[in-house]
Amino acid sequence: MYFKHYPTTQFDGYELADITRKFKLSKVTEDTAVDYMTYTIKEGETPEDVAFYYYDSVDLAWLVLMANDIIDPYTQWPKSEYNLERFIVDKYKAQSRKTTYQQVLDWTKNQTITTNIIEYKSQFDLGVKLNRTSFIALGNSHTVSVRNIVAGNEYTIHTLGTISDDDWELLTGVRNSDNFVPGYKFTAKANGTNILFADTGKVTGSSLTNPAREFIPVRAYDYEFDLNEERREIQLINKGYVATIQEQLETILKDG
Numbered sequence: 001m002y003f004k005h006y007p008t009t010q011f012d013g014y015e016l017a018d019i020t021r022k023f024k025l026s027k028v029t030e031d032t033a034v035d036y037m038t039y040t041i042k043e044g045e046t047p048e049d050v051a052f053y054y055y056d057s058v059d060l061a062w063l064v065l066m067a068n069d070i071i072d073p074y075t076q077w078p079k080s081e082y083n084l085e086r087f088i089v090d091k092y093k094a095q096s097r098k099t100t101y102q103q104v105l106d107w108t109k110n111q112t113i114t115t116n117i118i119e120y121k122s123q124f125d126l127g128v129k130l131n132r133t134s135f136i137a138l139g140n141s142h143t144v145s146v147r148n149i150v151a152g153n154e155y156t157i158h159t160l161g162t163i164s165d166d167d168w169e170l171l172t173g174v175r176n177s178d179n180f181v182p183g184y185k186f187t188a189k190a191n192g193t194n195i196l197f198a199d200t201g202k203v204t205g206s207s208l209t210n211p212a213r214e215f216i217p218v219r220a221y222d223y224e225f226d227l228n229e230e231r232r233e234i235q236l237i238n239k240g241y242v243a244t245i246q247e248q249l250e251t252i253l254k255d256g
Contacts, residue, residue, distance in 0.1 A: 036067070036235040044080045047073060054236050063245065067237045078231040088224050092116075108220035118223040120215040123150075130215060149192040157184045167192070 041050065047061035047070075055063065070076040079087060089104045096107040096116070108116055120135045122128040149155060149171065169175040171192045218226070237245070 035238050035241065037238065039234050039236050041078050041232040041234060047077065050234075050236070055239055055242060060242065063237060063242070064234070068234045076231065078228050084224065084228050088221060091224070092220050105221070108224075109222075111219070114217075116219045116221075117217040118220055119218050121218055123216055129218075135215060149188045151188050151190050154185060154187045157182055157186075 037054075039050065039054070047064045048058040050064050051061040052058045065071075065073060065077075068076075085105060088108055089101050092108055093104050096104045098104045098107050107113075110116055117132060119132065120130045165175050170190050171188055172186050173189045
């Protein structure tokens with residue numbers, strides 16, 4: 001339905017829809033919160049399914065895609081579990097050097113190897129991530145800025161932050177912060193934030209140059225799974241604008 005409104009152009013002897021005339025929703029609707037509804041795509045749902053659910057018409061699947069700047073549904077729309085696994089196997093087969101479908105899939109999840117690690121993420125701040133090169137470089141000093149102290153974990157102080165005696169007592173059980181100097185190790189009694197420059201005393205393996213600290217590895221399967229999940233939350237243009245959009249679509253496309 002959508003592409004029938006496009007003007008045509010000639011290419012290599014063929015008459016094709018001129019998709020360079022991209023329809024801009026901003027020309028029809030104001031970019032305000034009331035114009036959109038947040039929707040989480042369910043397992044296996046297609047753009048047509050979402051369009052039928054919200055707009056009562058599968059013909060408006062193009063509106064679902066356009067409202068979210070999705071040009072290629074194969075790569076930008078969340079895959080079903082089955083299709084995601086197929087995609088992962090195809091993508092990592094060469095890197096894994098495995099031969100069968102299941103072997104490749106198992107390789108992407110294997111927690112005993114490092115070759116399948118894509119990046120590292122903070123356990124305390126999910127928005128903080130490191131690529132492998134940065135993590136290895138960081139491991140050479142095994143000192144990181146910990147913004148969130150977690151009760152029960154051991155920490156080594158390197159540089160004291162600004163914190164009151166009351167906060168220190170809550171955090172450590174000891175009131176006098178003057179006793180805390182660089183090199184002091186303690187096990188946190190309570191959670192705390194933005195208080196010091198420290199690292200955890202827990203390590204992986206036998207070397208302090210490769211500490212677990214706050215970062216944990218994200219392996220190939222989890223990396224692709226997380227990306228797929230991030231695509232589930234989309235925005236749907238308010239159905240009250242559909243008639244206006246349909247009326248103006250052809251004009252806007254022809255006018256460029």
